[in-house]
Amino acid sequence: MTHCAIMARIVVMPRWDPRAEDRLRDAALELFLEQGYDSVTVAQITERAGLTRRTFSRYFTDKRDVLFAGSERLPPALAEAVISADDALSPFEALMTALADTGELLAGSVTRSAERRAVIKASPELQERERTKFAAVTDALARALQQRGSAEAAATLLARIGAAVFQTAFECWADQPDAGFSAFVRDAAAELATSLTTVTVPAAPGQA
Amino acid sequence: MTHCAIMARIVVMPRWDPRAEDRLRDAALELFLEQGYDSVTVAQITERAGLTRRTFSRYFTDKRDVLFAGSERLPPALAEAVISADDALSPFEALMTALADTGELLAGSVTRSAERRAVIKASPELQERERTKFAAVTDALARALQQRGSAEAAATLLARIGAAVFQTAFECWADQPDAGFSAFVRDAAAELATSLTTVTVPAAPGQA
DNA sequence: GTCTATAGGGCGATAGAC
DNA sequence: GTCTATCGCCCTATAGAC
Numbered sequence: 340m341t342h343c344a345i346m347a348r349i350v351v352m353p354r355w356d357p358r359a360e361d362r363l364r365d366a367a368l369e370l371f372l373e374q375g376y377d378s379v380t381v382a383q384i385t386e387r388a389g390l391t392r393r394t395f396s397r398y399f400t401d402k403r404d405v406l407f408a409g410s411e412r413l414p415p416a417l418a419e420a421v422i423s424a425d426d427a428l429s430p431f432e433a434l435m436t437a438l439a440d441t442g443e444l445l446a447g448s449v450t451r452s453a454e455r456r457a458v459i460k461a462s463p464e465l466q467e468r469e470r471t472k473f474a475a476v477t478d479a480l481a482r483a484l485q486q487r488g489s490a491e492a493a494a495t496l497l498a499r500i501g502a503a504v505f506q507t508a509f510e511c512w513a514d515q516p517d518a519g520f521s522a523f524v525r526d527a528a529a530e531l532a533t534s535l536t537t538v539t540v541p542a543a544p545g546q547a
Numbered sequence: 548m549t550h551c552a553i554m555a556r557i558v559v560m561p562r563w564d565p566r567a568e569d570r571l572r573d574a575a576l577e578l579f580l581e582q583g584y585d586s587v588t589v590a591q592i593t594e595r596a597g598l599t600r601r602t603f604s605r606y607f608t609d610k611r612d613v614l615f616a617g618s619e620r621l622p623p624a625l626a627e628a629v630i631s632a633d634d635a636l637s638p639f640e641a642l643m644t645a646l647a648d649t650g651e652l653l654a655g656s657v658t659r660s661a662e663r664r665a666v667i668k669a670s671p672e673l674q675e676r677e678r679t680k681f682a683a684v685t686d687a688l689a690r691a692l693q694q695r696g697s698a699e700a701a702a703t704l705l706a707r708i709g710a711a712v713f714q715t716a717f718e719c720w721a722d723q724p725d726a727g728f729s730a731f732v733r734d735a736a737a738e739l740a741t742s743l744t745t746v747t748v749p750a751a752p753g754q755a
Numbered sequence: 756g757t758c759t760a761t762a763g764g765g766c767g768a769t770a771g772a773c
Numbered sequence: 774g775t776c777t778a779t780c781g782c783c784c785t786a787t788a789g790a791c
Binding site (some may be wrong): 432467468474493496502506507527532537 | 637638640671674676678679682701703704705707708710712714718719735738740742743745
């Protein structure tokens with residue numbers, strides 16, 4: 340049976356798929372850092388990973404996608420957190436709680452996030468894709484808020500506000516990873532509340 | 548001196564075929580409506596416009612771009628409105644005023660907006676580009692708010708809130724173009740204020 | 756796995772407006 | 774004559790069809 344163990348080890352490494360996706364992602368990130376995103380070809384990535392172009396397409400829809408694997412877990416996680424938040428909380432409170440809790444979990448699991456962010460920051464094309472991924476967050480939040488009972492329009496607006504808060508908090512947290520993520524969510528929410536409370540109610544035209 | 552006035556008018560217009568860009572846009576929109584965005588090739592567009600594929604590249608960076616011409620005017624217009632808002636207004640008030648005023652102007656000038664929106668709605672690729680264009684709005688708002696004296700972090704958050712309000716208002720306005728755009732901005736702002744006022748101030752851990 | 760269509764862009768030539 | 778919008782043919786890499 341010894342050769343079975345050997346077989347198993349061989350299967351893990353070579354071109355036969357097991358770690359194919361991971362290897363592609365690693366190879367891609369390395370190359371993007373070395374040469375810049377634009378000048379890297381898919382062929383280079385697959386070559387470094389010891390795979391073929393065709394295999395790349397099996398795992399990723401396009402070149403951009405290789406940097407965003409795993410990001411599809413964030414929207415459902417946030418939605419779940421919103422839905423399962425205490426019923427006594429207002430929609431906005433439920434939203435903020437969900438952001439703080441979920442971000443806390445997720446923030447730690449981002450692999451190589453610093454390098455990844457550097458690559459994205461240098462490429463407009465990747466920023467575009469990042470916005471798309473983030474739009475899924477907004478959509479998921481909107482659906483979750485509706486499920487909690489918010490009307491569609493209100494849910495959409497609140498979801499966008501939530502996305503804004505999350506993004507802002509995430510950026511702050513990226514600069515100071517030691518502070519808890521949820522603290523930054525609270526900061527952003529507080530900041531927002533302050534900005535709004537200084538508002539005089541917009542008067543209708545003609546009204547004094 | 549009459550011919551001087553005529554000369555001046557001619558010089559203002561491009562010499563060759565003044566309408567090359569317009570024709571390309573029109574041809575593109577028509578074809579997108581007929582066949583769907585994906586199945587239209589750039590060659591088809593240029594053919595219908597009586598131009599060549601190469602000329603297309605002169606006016607638009609890529610196929611998506613043909614639907615977003617003119618959108619580059621919105622960010623500076625909003626920024627200008629924010630900056631020139633009454634100094635007595637709070638940042639948030641200035642922001643909302645700017646959104647209401649500028650949107651009012653711009654909303655009317657969108658050509659073929661219904662058809663354009665239909666095409667975009669049907670294509671994820673175009674939605675992605677739309678988000679990018681809209682990101683420029685957020686950036687411009689953030690810079691303008693900083694110029695008014697907001698700190699960077701606060702300006703960024705507020706700008707995102709502004710973008711959320713603008714987008715929400717725009718969608719509502721698209722459904723009911725007869726109502727003024729600014730009314731929808733006020734509605735969204737009011738909705739937001741209501742959502743926030745039901746919030747119990749987030750307490751720091753341990754605080755009663 | 757292989758092959759093709761097509762996007763995207765570089766360069767030089769051309770031809771119409773001044 | 775200059776200027777410049779347009780064009781034709783080049784190339785490569787991507788994405789999708791077979």
